[in-house]
Amino acid sequence: MKTWVIDLGKCNGCYGCQLACKDENVENDWAPYAKPQPNTGHFWLKMEEKVHGQVPKVRVEYRPTLCRHCADAPCIAAAPEAVYRRDDGLIIVDPEKAQGKRELVDACPYGAIYWNEELQLPQKCTGCAHRVDQGELPHCVEACATGALRFGEEEEFAEELACATDAFDVEGTAPRVCYLNPFGLFVSGEVWDPAADLIIEGARVALVDATGNECTTVTDGFGDFWFWHLQPGAYRLVIEADGFKSLERTIDVAESLNVGDFPLDKAQEA
Known part of the structure; x- marks a missing residue:
């Protein structure tokens, strides 16, 4: 099964991953996995920022967030006819069968599903399934300059996954996007x-x-x-x-x- 390992200790908030996601998906149709992401309003990968401390001792924490491709995905439970899990673990909102299903936006406890008003379609990160099919990395991982984002088989990351935090997990979803070294x-x-x-x-x-x-x-x-x-x-x-x-x-x-x-x-x- 595919998984992401995101080392927050290496993330410097450059926003390269967020920009790479836009570059890959805005105005690009990746059938059968996704229709084009709109120019504004969607962040299939979003950089979260949190400011810590008080002047003059201030630090900023960065955390890339995306669809967690959960093993027990609430979106699949909400619309099993429109959302499916691939054999490699990537979860896809079918762009044809999910038409009009706005309720999927609220089904995601991580806020990772967006509503495309023009297409009347719920959309989210596909894990760049079209690239993975070609043996390539998701574009966000490829663009990460610090090595904070990695992607591969969970067996490759067994030792790191054992050390991953559950601080950002919603109970019962068993996400496949795992975080290391939270700021605290x-x-x-x-x-x-x-x-x-x-x-x-x-x-x-x-x-x-x-x-x-x-x-x-x-x-x-x-x-x-x-x-x-x-x-x-x-x-x-x-x-x-x-x-x-x-x-x-x-x-x-x-x-x-x-x-x-x-x-x-x-x-x-x-």
């Missing part, structure tokens, strides 16, 4: 010496979760510290630096946070 949340801040009015480089910073698991880092040349790939929850932040009093705070992480700056007082000499 981050916590960042700055440590400084108010007496000298200077940042403190090399301060030791620990972040401890509710179960006692501890992550550690040190402040960089700007006095900044960063903790990546965090789960939501309550954390204890501990900051230490030679010659300074330690500092401790409790923070609740629901979204990525710039927790601000932390002035450290000088330790009293013995």
